[in-house]
Amino acid sequence: MVAKNGSPIAGAALAMEREAFRRLGERAIALAADHIADRPAQPAHRAVPLEKRRRILGEALPESGMDADAILDRLADDLLAYPFGNDHPRYFGYVVTAPAPIGVLADILARTANSPGGGEDHGGLYLHYAATRWVGELIGFPAEGGMGLLVPGGSTANLTGLAVARHVAAKADGWDVRAEGMQGGHRPMVLYATAEAHSCVRKSVELLGIGSANLRAVPTGADHRMDTAALKASIAADRAAGRRPFCVVASAGTVNTGAVDPLAEIADICAAEGIWLHVDGAYGAFGCVDPAMAPRYAGMERADSVALDPHKWLGVPVDCGCVLVRDGAAQRAAFSLVPDYLSGADAVDADTVRWPMEFGFDLTTPVRAAKLWAVIAHMGRKGVARMVTTHIAMARRLGALVAARAELELLAPVMLSVVCFRYRPAGWAADDGRLDKLNQAVVDALNADGTYHITPTRLEGRLCLRACLINYRTTDADVDGLPDHVAAIGAQVARQF
Ligand SMILES: Cc1ncc(COP(=O)(O)O)c(C=O)c1O
Numbered sequence: 230m231v232a233k234n235g236s237p238i239a240g241a242a243l244a245m246e247r248e249a250f251r252r253l254g255e256r257a258i259a260l261a262a263d264h265i266a267d268r269p270a271q272p273a274h275r276a277v278p279l280e281k282r283r284r285i286l287g288e289a290l291p292e293s294g295m296d297a298d299a300i301l302d303r304l305a306d307d308l309l310a311y312p313f314g315n316d317h318p319r320y321f322g323y324v325v326t327a328p329a330p331i332g333v334l335a336d337i338l339a340r341t342a343n344s345p346g347g348g349e350d351h352g353g354l355y356l357h358y359a360a361t362r363w364v365g366e367l368i369g370f371p372a373e374g375g376m377g378l379l380v381p382g383g384s385t386a387n388l389t390g391l392a393v394a395r396h397v398a399a400k401a402d403g404w405d406v407r408a409e410g411m412q413g414g415h416r417p418m419v420l421y422a423t424a425e426a427h428s429c430v431r432k433s434v435e436l437l438g439i440g441s442a443n444l445r446a447v448p449t450g451a452d453h454r455m456d457t458a459a460l461k462a463s464i465a466a467d468r469a470a471g472r473r474p475f476c477v478v479a480s481a482g483t484v485n486t487g488a489v490d491p492l493a494e495i496a497d498i499c500a501a502e503g504i505w506l507h508v509d510g511a512y513g514a515f516g517c518v519d520p521a522m523a524p525r526y527a528g529m530e531r532a533d534s535v536a537l538d539p540h541k542w543l544g545v546p547v548d549c550g551c552v553l554v555r556d557g558a559a560q561r562a563a564f565s566l567v568p569d570y571l572s573g574a575d576a577v578d579a580d581t582v583r584w585p586m587e588f589g590f591d592l593t594t595p596v597r598a599a600k601l602w603a604v605i606a607h608m609g610r611k612g613v614a615r616m617v618t619t620h621i622a623m624a625r626r627l628g629a630l631v632a633a634r635a636e637l638e639l640l641a642p643v644m645l646s647v648v649c650f651r652y653r654p655a656g657w658a659a660d661d662g663r664l665d666k667l668n669q670a671v672v673d674a675l676n677a678d679g680t681y682h683i684t685p686t687r688l689e690g691r692l693c694l695r696a697c698l699i700n701y702r703t704t705d706a707d708v709d710g711l712p713d714h715v716a717a718i719g720a721q722v723a724r725q726f
Contacts, residue, residue, distance in 0.1 A: 230244045230246075242294050245297070249297070253297050253298070253301065256298070256301055257301055260301065260305050260309060261309075261333065264309050264316075265316075265330060268316055268317050268318070268327075268702075269317070269318050269319075269702070271317070271679075272678075272679025272680070273314045273317040273319050273320045273676075273679055273680070273681060273682035274312075274313070274314035274317075274320070274676060274679060274682045275310075275311060275679065277311045281307065281311075285307055313325070314682045315327060315700070316328065317682065317700075317702075318700055318702035318703045318704060318707050319680060319681045319682065319703070319707045320681075320682045320700060321681060321682065321683045321695075321696040321697055321698060321700075321703075321711070322682050322683050322684035322695075322697065323684055323697070324484060324511075324512045324538075324541050324697055324699060325540075325541065325547070326540075326541060326542070326544050326699045326700045326701065327544060327700050327701060327702050328544060328545070328546035328547070329543075329544040329545065329546070329600075329603075329604045329607065329701065331603045331604060331607040332544065332545050332546045332600035332601075332603055332604045333546055333600075334603070335599045335600040335602070335603035335604075336546055336595075336599065336600045338599060339353065339595065339596040339599035339600065340595070342596070344596055345592070345593040345594065346379070346585060346593070346594035346595060346596045346597065346598070347584060347585055347586035347591065347592040347593055347594055348571070348573070348584025348585065348586050348587075349573065349584070353596030353598055353599060354582060354584075354585075355582065356596065356598040356599055356602045357377075357379060357585060357596070357597075357598040358377075358581070358582055359598070359602060360377075360379075360598040360601040360602040360605065361376075361377025361378070361379065361551060361553070361598070361601075362377065363602070363605050364377060364537060364539065364551055364553065364601070364605075365377060365553050366610075367515065367518060367605070367610065367613060368510070368514050368515065368517055368518070368526075368529065368530075368535070368537070369517065369526075369529070369530050370529070370530055370532070370535055370553050370555075371530065371555065374555070374556060374557055374558070375553060375554055375555050375556070375557050376553070376554050376557030376560050376561070376588050377551060377552070377553050377554075378551065378552050378554075378560075378585055378588045378589045379549060379550070379551055379585070379594070379597040379598060379601065380550040380551065380552060380589060380591070380594075381548045381550055382511075382538060382540065382547075382548055382549075382550035383427070383429065383509070383511025383512070383536055383537070383538040383541070383550050384427075384429035384432065384433075384550070385550055385552075385589075385590075386511060386536035386537065386538070386550040386551055386552040387427070387429050387430055387433055387478070387507070387509055387511070387536045387552075388429070388432075388433040388436065388437075389534075389536075389552045389554075389560075389589050389590070390507045390533075390534035390535070390536055390552050390554065391420070391430075391433045391434070391437060391476060391478070391507060392433075392437060392563055392564070393505075393533075393534060393554055393556075393559055393560045393563045393564075394475060394476040394505035394507055394533065394534065395418065395437055395439070395475065395476075395563075396559070396562060396563035397505060397533075397556075397559050397563070398418060398473065398475035398476070398505065399415070400562075401503075402415065402416075402473065407563075410438065411437075411438035411439070415473070416471060416472055416473040417439075417440070417443050417472050417473065418439050418443060418472075418473045418474075418475045418476075419439075419443045419444075419445060419467045419472045419473060419474045419475065420434055420439060420443065420444050420445070420475065420476045420477070420478065421444075421445045421447050421460055421463060421464065421474070421476070421477045421478070422444065422445070422446070422447065422477070422478035422479075422480070423446065423447050423448070423449045423453075423454075423455045423480065423483075423490065424446040424449070425449060425453050425480060425483040425484075425485055425486070425488060426478055426480055426483070426509060427480075427483070427484050427509060427511065430444070430478050430509065431444055443472070445463050445467070447459050447460045447463055449488070452488060452642055452644070453483060453485070453486045453488035453641060453644075453688075454488045454489065454490050454491055455479065455480075455490040455491060455495065457491055457494045457495060457498060460477065460495065460498060461498060464498070464502055464504070474502060474504055475504060475505060476504060476505040476506075476507055477495055477498070477499055477504055477505070477506055477507070478507045478508075478509055479492055479495045479506065479507070479508050479509070479532075480508075480509050480510075480513070481508050481509065481510035481513045481514045481516070481517075481526060481529055481535075482510060482511075482512040482513015482514065482516055482645050483512075483513075484512055484686075485641075485647070485649070485686050485688060485695065486641040486642075486644060486647055486649055486688070487512070487513060487516075487624075487643075487644045487645025487646060487647040488644055488645075489513060489516070489525045489526060489644065489645070491528075492508065492525075492526060492527065492528030492529050492531075492532075493527045493528030493531075494528070495528065496528040496531040496532070497528075499533075500531070505533045505534070506531065506532045506533050506534075507532065507533060507534045507535070507536070508529050508532040508534070508535045508536070509536050510529070510535050510536060510537050511536050511537060511538040511541065511550070512538065512541055512542070512645075512699075513542075513645050514526075514529065514535060514537045515537070515542045515543060515613065515617055516542075516617060516621065516645050516646070517529065518610075518613055518614040518617050518618070519614065519617050519618040519621050520614075520618075521618075521621075522621060522645075532555070533554070533555050533556065534552060534553065534554045534555065535552070535553045536550070536551075536552050537550070537551045537552070537553070538550050538551070539551055539601050539604070541699055542617060542620075542646075542699045543601075543604055543605070543608075543613065544604060544700075544701045545597075545600050545601050545604045546600055548597065549597045549600065549601055551601075552589075554588075557588070560588045560589075561583070561587050561588055564587060564588055564589055564590065565587040565588070566587075567587065571584075571586075571592075616701055617646075620646040620698045620699055620703075621645060621646050623646070623698050623703070623705065623708045624643050624645065624646040624647065624648050624696075624698050625643055626705075626708065626709070627643075627648045627696060627698070627708050627709075627711060627712070628642075628643035628648050628650075630709065630711075630712045631648060631650045631712055634712055634716060635655060636652060636653060636654055636655060636716055636719060636720075637650050637651070637652060637653070637712055637715065637716065638650055638651050638652075638653045638659070640688050640691060640693045641688055641693075646697065646698040646699055647695060647696070647697045647698075648695070648696045648698075649686070649688055649693045649694070649695050650693060650694055650696075651664065651668045651691065651692070651693045651694055652667065652668055652671050652694070652715060652716070652719035652722075652723075654667075654719065654720070654723045663726055664691070664692070665691065665692040666726075667719075667722065667723060667726055668685065668692045668693065668694060669685065669692055670722045670725070670726075671694065671715065671718055671719050671722050672684070672685045672694060674718050674721065674722050675694075675714070675715065675718050678718065680710075680714060681711060681714060683695060683696050694715065696711060
């Protein structure tokens, strides 16, 4: 292929004429549109057949390029036909959801420009600042002097917030963690979270050199929320032992039960103790837009940093995590490293817009802001509030339906949009040792059936079914049908026990 100027194109094998791209693009969009429309009538999840797995895994590297239509055929057959399941309205499993169509379209445009999100003067940079400000406004987090960074997901959002906390604590103690690492023989830093905090908190603590031995599992009450008296006692004990309490991670919606820790009380403790408050709202922070729930989130606006996941409840296509940091200058001090070849970093509008790469680890990133901006713009504040409030109401109703059935047992209060329960046939005692196995078998049978997909967890050692409702496509009928379905499958499965 030659360019318009008659000169040969370097990567001719990749180039595509406008009309070819348009035709293939229309085909791809048609495949996507059919997929979205057809999903509700399909099983929530189908296992990839063994022969298909083997064929994909063993496929030889093609010597010459494949035809583009054949590539789309293959992706339709091998990828679209076997999704994870979260794009289905009755997928109630992990905290992942269907992608908002407007986000999918926005991402195509962002990918077409392919601007690296780390910096420079391009449209995506300004969308980044606009979209992260909107996220802050949605949850009532102050913007002035702060920074919002888009990252791959909640795990990186938490890691980033905790890295800033570590840097700030070291600086307050008169040393520089960037220079010394964690090898300078200073007092061990200690971080506090409940055992219900997401596993990425422990991973972050390990990665930051704090060590999981210095991660305190603060006890929780029966509602799985942090016991603040125990938090205070734990901090006091660490201080007395010469350690350095530096950060509390409070959950604004735990992955297991949706518990929101008592944020205002924790904020008071952190303020009194001079400790960084980080809120993990990856799943639940957006729950505060439900007016009835807002009081539970009081105190979140006082956090030093908040991790959120627009690719969860907002339905922004994966990947899109976000960390909001109250003190943007502190975040920049924790991360900024601008080599000579990137010295344009100061050339933008440095008072209001700096290169995002100065505030986190990544340099080249996709412009996640395009799909985030598009999804929020498409819904507006009211649309976000309506969807979140509806999911929370659905979860309450599901909890009531479960509680009303003799053979189903609610295992945790419904606090957000997660319902934890198990199947317990008549005559089986609550401490019957077979219940875990039975419920695992119920989950397996339910997921094999495909009408619903849910994932199990353990609460106080007991295996339970966990239905998480964050999917914009889910209907009342989808939710209300679950108890009957579990009861019917449970009855079949229990016969084999
Ligand atoms: C509360 C909470 N925090 C953090 C994470 C990690 O987020 P991600 O999977 O986007 O890295 C999750 C994921 O479910 C979560 O529920």
